[in-house]
Amino acid sequence: MRFLLLLFIVMPIAEISLLLQVGDLIGGWNTVGLIIVTAFVGAYLVRQEGISTLQTAQAKLAQNQVPGTEMLEGMLLVIAGVLLVTPGFITDILGFTFALPWSRKWIATRAAKHLTVHTVNATQQTSYQHSRQPGAGHDGDTFEGEYTDNTQNDPNNRLN
Structure with missing residues (x-):
């Protein structure tokens, strides 16, 4: 919490002073x-980088792989977009660092080493029964049925 408070106090002061110095050098x-x-x-x-990262993530999903690094890169691209639209040179430097492919991939792979992801693969077996009493519907017909989900026994099921 103190870090964020310090960041929100120090960062604008640093940006303003740098903007004033650059303004003195090259003009307002x-x-x-x-x-x-x-x-x-x-x-x-x-x-451009967001589209490229999205295509890479979709390709990994098509191969039944988890696009973990691509998700981190996408998060860095969102942060980069906010930083680059914020006026100032320090935020621009950070934004370009997060947006450029080689530095973004390096940051994402370093961050991925410190993250742990737990996945749960649960199979679902559903049993459903339904009966309607005569007179409950508009026409008085009775429908009886039983439903059992057999997808876990199906060798062509992609979820297994």
Whole structure:
């Protein structure tokens, strides 16, 4: 909690001071233009990398593999998008670090080493019985039936 409080106090002060220094060096309008350009370039990069990461995740899912690294990369791309649209050079540097493919993959694989995922594979056996009393429906017909889920005995079932 203290870290977040410190981050929300120190980060804007650092961004403002850096913006003022860059503004003194290259001019105020040039600084504003540079911030706008980095936002557009960053949004384009995040979009392209997001599509690529989504396609990779879908390919892994098609092969019945868990796209864990791709999910982490997607999370980093969301953070990168927020950072790149936020005005400032420090946030832009962090955003581009999370958006560029080689650094994002490195960060995601390092983070994946520290995460533990537990999966549960449960089979479901369902038994369903239904009967309707005469007169309960509009036409008075009685429907009786029994239903049993035999998917776990089916060798063609993809869930097994």
